[in-house]
Amino acid sequence: MAASLAIAATAFAAPSRPAVGAERAGVQMSGVARNANFGKLQAGYLFPEIGRRRSAYLAANPDANIISLGIGDTTQPVPSHILSGLVAGASKLGTKEGYSGYGAEQGMGPLREKIASALYDGKVDAAEVFVSDGSKCDIGRLQMMFGSGVTSAVQDPSYPVYVDTSVIMGQTAEMDATSKQYGNIVYMPCSPSNNFFPDLSSTPRADVVYFCSPNNPTGAAASREQLQQLVDWCNKQGSILVFDAAYAPFIRSADVNSFSKYAGFTGVRLGWTVVPKELVWADGSSVAADFNRIMCTVFNGDSSVLRAGFVLIDYYMENAAMLRQTMLDIGLKVHGGTDAPYVFVDLEGKPSWDMFSKILEEAQVVTIPGAGFGPGGEGFLRLSAFAPREACEEACTRLRTAMKPDAVPAA
Amino acid sequence: MAASLAIAATAFAAPSRPAVGAERAGVQMSGVARNANFGKLQAGYLFPEIGRRRSAYLAANPDANIISLGIGDTTQPVPSHILSGLVAGASKLGTKEGYSGYGAEQGMGPLREKIASALYDGKVDAAEVFVSDGSKCDIGRLQMMFGSGVTSAVQDPSYPVYVDTSVIMGQTAEMDATSKQYGNIVYMPCSPSNNFFPDLSSTPRADVVYFCSPNNPTGAAASREQLQQLVDWCNKQGSILVFDAAYAPFIRSADVNSFSKYAGFTGVRLGWTVVPKELVWADGSSVAADFNRIMCTVFNGDSSVLRAGFVLIDYYMENAAMLRQTMLDIGLKVHGGTDAPYVFVDLEGKPSWDMFSKILEEAQVVTIPGAGFGPGGEGFLRLSAFAPREACEEACTRLRTAMKPDAVPAA
Known part of the structure; x- marks a missing residue:
């Protein structure tokens, strides 16, 4: 369904814009307290x-x-061989046989199978693949799942979405004016002095570890050996590792792990998240089941026109x-x-x-x-x-x- | 970017699935506490x-x-006149002039202008229109913005997303086994006895009031007079009204307000949310600014192929x-x-x-x-x-x- 929301009634039913309860001109005062976590965010995105x-x-x-x-x-x-797939996908919607409405909130079965077999050599099950509109959006949904009680670790520097969503969800304290670091976030310094890979032996434990490789903005790609260190470290301390592989197709070095050759285009929203079925919370319940619940609750499935993957x-x-x-x-x-x-x-x-x-x-x-x-x-x-x-x-x-x-x- | 996330390291770097720290076969124990709010959710979605x-x-x-x-x-x-627009949209991505990457996180300017002028008769500004992939997804993002501290009111019965996201965000207490109601949610009974419109005079105040008309599942559409009552009531008590107009195009009765004739298709994700620029939190800061921050942080903009609106x-x-x-x-x-x-x-x-x-x-x-x-x-x-x-x-x-x-x- 093409859907619209009007937040606050003035946009819909009121004949003119009332300012009932307003204390200054042009302002409609609500009695709703602002989410205090927003006050912690620094400047604009x-x-x-x-x-x-x-x-x-x-x-x-x-x-x-x-x-x-x-x-x-x-x-x-978009190259022509991909384009013809996109156009065919759009055209199919005009035929009775080809039309599809909502996909499953987890993605269409055949695409999940294809991702599992072609990009992960069958090391993951199709049921562990959740197709979405991209990793930035999935990070938001993962954070809704994690809630306010977890601690998070991030590479420093890193793409802003990890820290900002941690702040919004209430996992952090205020930003310290001197260090420019938020309280209760574990910053893992990545600089030329450590070849952009953190010194894990001196890094405090966090519940959730965000790791992006190849990294945005540094462009650093961790080696297979470094990634194995990271996995072992997370396993040892019972951390959940959220591995952001958005730039994996750009890897060219032999000693750096890579899925396969594939890529997308920023305007054509398609991504996925793999949640291993074995992974459980400290109480023994399934992480994948909770992520599935989030996807069903606040996501409608990827766009039906765009089920394709490609190289550029x-x-x-x-x-x-x-x-x-x-x-x-x-x-x-x-x-x-x-x-x-x-x-x-x-x-x-x-x-x-x-x-x-x-x-x-x-x-x-x-x-x-x-x-x-x-x-x-x-x-x-x-x-x-x-x-x-x-x-x-x-x-x-x-x-x-x-x-x-x-x-x-x-x- | 087509993007992928692997949550937990096993899906990516480990040659076989380790169960380090596992306490039973096939399970990878983390030391991460489950978000307690998930335990409150009843059964599946x-x-x-x-x-x-x-x-x-x-x-x-x-x-x-x-x-x-x-x-x-x-x-x-999809009817042919719409389809030709979709195919043309997809084809454009194959030309240098026509290719577009990320849209603005708020949507493309011309589409925002068109929604404001054609569907709201110019009563809202383009800057107040946030284009997205649908109202269910926007409800999730609105709830991230509201945080755990607000109280919410919902029509009973109503589409599950309002209550479930309130539970996930920690706004509610446990569900009462007898009443089947979550604590700290204001349920507004809508039944044949009140013609599916709540008795507002006996309804307690809530910070956020979700109202869907025409309603899913009851199919009831509030009259213009009823909507004005609702707006006045929200203004009087300083509530923020989230008005879900997903089914507005189906309205056929003369005394029921309607935007205009338009509609979409469930698989083609396109929606929008209007946040009036006058609306402020109790501390005087802008609600639209915070919603903009959420959209920038966890959304990448709607799909570039799908910018169209239509009738069926x-x-x-x-x-x-x-x-x-x-x-x-x-x-x-x-x-x-x-x-x-x-x-x-x-x-x-x-x-x-x-x-x-x-x-x-x-x-x-x-x-x-x-x-x-x-x-x-x-x-x-x-x-x-x-x-x-x-x-x-x-x-x-x-x-x-x-x-x-x-x-x-x-x-």
Whole structure:
């Protein structure tokens, strides 16, 4: 069903906007206390904040020709062999035989079977695969399942969704103004000094461990040996490991584990989560059963037009190599970009928001400051490889000027 | 990005399934306490439970020719003028100019404008429209925003998502075994005796009031006057009204408010939520800002292929009229079916799960027992109008036999 919600009655039934109970003009006061956890969240979500700064710059400089190496959004059209599958999928909805309504909330059986057999070599059962609209959305649903009582550990820096949802669910204390860390989160520092893999022997236990490899934003991919260490450590202390493999198809190194070759497109929402049937809570009850309950309760199944999976990786990895080489030529240290579509540039201690602003103003290139991914990201800049080729080339030319060593702002 | 998550390490890195810390074979014990709120949830989610009973019957009776009037899933193919839009949408992704990646988390600007102007006569701003994958999913995100500290009021009976998400978020106490009501939820009884509209003068205050009209499962549509009462009551006590208008396009009565003529298809996920910019929490901060933060944090935007809206209502409403007439012919009292795609049949006090089983066994027709929508639904049966025409006709023929008065099980 195409469905609509109107929150607060004014949008629907009231002939004009009343301000009953309002204390100032244009405001409709409710007597509902704000969820205190929202007060703990810092500023805006990272990516919209980048968008605001870009828009402000454009408003002041309307003729600027901006190139974005910022948010990791893909830009290349879908290849024709995939496209024909998408069009056929859409066309089928016009026939009586081909029309399908709601999928099962867990995904259609044949797709679950295919993911289990083709991408996991049969090591997981189809029943353990939950098809969804992507890992960011699944993280939100997992957090609803975990509730407020668990402790979480995250790589620092990492993609904001893990920490922000922990804050929203009430698992954390306030952010400490000095360390920029939320209380009751275990931060696992990942930096060049530990080759972006945390020192587990000194890491406190957490109930839930979020680990993203290849990592966003650092581009670091853990080796098979490192992943085995991580698994053993989680098993030993009874932690649940949430392994975010969103960028697995970009892996090119031989000693790094990879599923297989597959990929998607940011606008075509399709993902999945595997929950092993053996995994149980401390009381012996099934984690997969609770996750299934969440999916049934707040999800309707993936979109029926979009059941497909495909490849468009090499193009972006060539962009990554170009960005990486440009930074090396400038004389900067870089990480990532070989097994991941992100290049993480070491600013040698200089503030990342300052460099972001300098590059936006002098080169009209949008990047992402590392500080946006946690305190451990300060002093780094993330470049996304998802631009069109010509834009990526032009960005490299501009960055060679704006980022040359004597142009780097003082620390 | 097509994204995958593996929860617990065994699915990814471990060569075989270890059971480190396991206390019984085939189980991987974690040291993580289960979210206590999950223990409060009763049995399974309603619709999968219906599916299980149907499958069990089919397993025992493999030759049964089952007709479903159960879950409200649509069955008719998408009309050609809509289909051409969908195919064109998919095809565009194959061109450089037409490809789009992530939409804004709030939806694409032009679609938000169109919804505001065409469906709300400009009474809402585009900035107040949040496009999503449907109201069930949005309810989950709204509940993450509300948190554990609010009280909620629901129509009884009502679609399970409101109560279940309140339980999951920790807003409620345990279910009382006698009343079948969760503690700390305000149940608003809706029955033939009050024409399915609650007596607001005797209803306790709640922070959040969920109201679905036309209602699922009762099919009751509130009049304009009733909705104005509801709005005034919410304003007076400072409640936030979450108005679920999923079935608004089915409204046919003149004195019932309606947006406009539009509809969708269950497999093509598209919906939206309107949050008035004037609405603030008790501390004066903006509700829309917090909802925006939730959407940015745990949602990636609607699917880029599916941005369209359309009509396929009359066909289903003719089914509803047929089901309604059949029940009247049998001599049963019926509600709904005139402004909503659901017919709510009065079983005159007889247990709804008993009637569900009797109809499944004797007529091989799947229905939904009213008790599944809350204690107030006991003694009623919901029939969905979303079957194909011929199946609906055949179901009516069978129901005339199975439900004739002397066939109704004793109370």
